[in-house]
Amino acid sequence: MEKLTLSTVKPMIEQGERKAQELGVPMVITIVDGGGNLIATHRMDDALLVSVDLSLNKAWTSVAFKQPTAALANTCANGRELFGINTSNSGRVIIFGGGIPLVSGNEIIGAVGVSGGTVSQDIEVAEAVADALVMA
Template sequence: MTTVESVSLDDARRVIAAGERAAHDAGQPCNIAVVDAGGNLVAHIRMDGAWLGSVDISINKAFTARAFDLSTADLAGNAQPGAQFYGIHASNGGRVMIFAGGLPLRRSGAVVGAVGVSGGSGDQDQAVAEAAADAL
């Protein structure tokens, strides 16, 4: 039998709170989502003023980071025309996001979930996701 460690609701709350602080400090309201080791949503917030269209994007960035165990920014570089994963964004029912803001969450080197952020520029989303992931 294999046991898979996963983020808890308390972990997700801590990750989201750190991301929310970073987004607030940057003056950019965001949507922040955390998924578990199976890619299932654990928690999500939409900060006041954050784009409605970014709700699904943040959740799907978290899903993507967990599905491939790499940052969505790194996946983006390999998903451009002529690159090895060109067209991957159309897989998984269109849930794969190929721009910055999704990061795997690791504990003792193992991926236990992921965070996804959407609402600002790619650089802003990435910075908020990094601050959020650091809270784990």
């Protein structure tokens, strides 16, 4: 797959929503393309309003840094090499889990960002979305 489109991400988002329902947590799932541009945001009923921006910024951060947002937590901790980077880019950089790159072949073609649960729940749902790309 060379490019993500709305039609390709809809089933991925549905997979994420099913996982969020299994966990019993309303979430927001956002997918961006390889340039960090929004393709789709899906807000489940009763998901936290703050999760809309967080999910977008998790996806954007994952594309911008070419890695899961959870991987940034350690390198951005107080006293570490990238401490304070979360204040750059107008505060868009998210340094906790829930953002995962979407890879086709060896190329990052986008990312998913999930927010609404605990960090581990957000990661679990994001992984379900990413796994759906493999199945697509």
